[in-house]
Amino acid sequence: MSIEILYSVLALAGALFSMGILGLLLRRNLLLAFLSIELLINAANLNFLSFSRYHNEPTGAVFVLFGICLAAVEAVVGLGLIVRVFRVQQDLGFAKLSSLRW
């Protein structure tokens, strides 16, 4: 893998990460925020993979396997929470989600 390809893949990962962050900050919907978190995880995974290929080092690839596992688990818990929140307040907006505040 040449350095140019590395750059472009890293740029892609950076773009994904920025989209995730912006989604998290600006979206007013829990489900979309959750999607943004998935984007963040995958941006990080892409980073790991590209460096792994560039250095011919399998550790990064193994790390990605754990990252995917983590994302799956997180999806189970997160989606469960989201379903629960929707049941309680019939709405997925952040605005009303403040009953845990001090």
Place this chain on the structure above:
Amino acid sequence: MVSTLLPLGLALPLLGAVTIGLGGLWLPSLREQRQLLGGIATLLVGITFSLFLFTFLGYEKPLYFAFTWDWFALEPLRVPLRYQVDSLSLWMALIITGIGTLIHLYSIGYMGSDEGAWRYFALLNLFIFSMLTLVLADSLPLLFLGWEGVGACSYFLIGFWFAEEGNAKAAQKAFIMNRIGDVGLLAAMIILYAETGTFDIDRLKSFSYAGDTAYVVGILLFFAATGKSAQIPLYTWLPDAMAGPTPVSALIHAATMVTAGIYLLARMDFLYNSAPEALYIVAGIGVATALLGAAIALAQHDIKRILAYSTVSQLGFMFASIGAGAYTLAIFHVFTHAFFKALLFLGAGSVIHTVDTQDIREMGGLRAKMPITGVTFWVGVLAIAGLPPLAGFFSKDEILAATYTRGQAGETLYYIFWGILMGVAFLTAFYMGRMAWLTFEGTYRGRVSIHESPMVMTIPLLLLGIGSVGAGFVGLPSILGGSWLREKWLSRSVQDMALPHLSHETEIFLIIASTMIAIIGLLAAWYLYGKRGIEGDKLLSARLAGIYAWLASQAKVDLLYERIFVQSYYVIADLAKDIVGSWVGRLLPNTVVKGIQGLSDLFSRLHVGYVPLYVAYMIGAGLLFVLWMVLT
């Protein structure tokens, strides 16, 4: 042959204590077998006594025996369970087990109807075991084990009838007073170990000590002895210790416990020989205690309290003797005193057993009804008064002679000591005569019907009576052939300070003087109490006025200690409560709490409950972290 059986001598009393104690604890039906349990306990101590007696008869040189396991080992400090049977410790062991056997035997009669007899005999055996550990120990920690064991056993036995609060308090007092003294022994042990690196008594002997070290350690050891052997300032527990059963008092006063301090100082003779200055203090305290004890005994009405103060006074004589550098002489007085004090206490117990009071004002004329107790008690009285040729005469006369000798050797202070001790000898004869006349002569002032005690109680009295007559002959004054005990026996392991010999004329003068003083004391007692009975007290109190009341209230020492120590303790506690309570207890935690509350108020404002804002915090914190990484 016998030497191989010696460990048994130590193990048997322990065995008795464990089997009787656990047996009584687990098999309640066994508790009813009081005579059997008492018999077993007596037999075990008796066997121990005969073991030591055979060892004594075949004694050639110091014997050592050890159990194969150590007590504890913290390298390089190792304390083996090793015991030493030399002439001093063997002699002490003979006193302990010999007198102890008689007291055990007597207890079968005295405690025969008490519910807790099983507990009593188990503890009595444990007491003997602890005392044997103390005297036979080959190293200081092991001696300390026995020392503490004796203290614990005395606590249990003084508080034997603990259901009454007074008894429990007396037990606590004895325990605490002894603990105060123990500080001295511990400190002395630590200093000795730091100096020499060993606890082994034989090896400690081989070192030469700087005067300062020997002085400090000597004073500390003496302080420990003032606790166990009831000297000023720690003697106040002993008069209260009579709260226990009377045979226990006999055991504490005669064979065990109070002799421990004398033994300790005689054992550590080498220290005092290197620091003669420490002996001035020992002698001074001893003489002062002898005087105070005898004076207080003068004005008491409780028969056991009189005897207790006479023990305090006699122990003062022993320390005066140690203070004169004659350690073996103190052991000699321990030996003779053991006979007549055990006799007096057991005799008093025999009286209390039937009269059911301890107040001599409610006694009188008892000799007619209980002849054996009466006659043996009189023997004890005459012996402690120092009438020749009874046991007390020889040892007391020698102590007086020893202080006089020191005076003649140029130390004027000892002439003063001698003078005071002569006065104490007079007082001793006087208050002992008072007690005997008020108890056994005249007319009976009580109401209960009286009878002689059973054989099991009178036989020990008779044996102790024989001892009180004959025990002095092992230590004749040099004009009559010299002291076998001191010169032939104890000198093998205890090194007395070298004193000049008295001329024959002086010696005869001293013997006559101390005999006269005893006779005068007894005559004075007869004049006041033999002729007038209980009225004599009124005459005496009228003559002595304020002093008598002061003595009758036991010199108000307890009150003094209460004022000085207990009250000041309360003051300090109150002060501490104020300071700690208001500053440490309130102000400090309150400030901390307030600060934390303020901080959390501040931070909780960041929690507005809008999740995207939290994400922004996270990203912001991440960016700050990256910034920090880049900058450093």
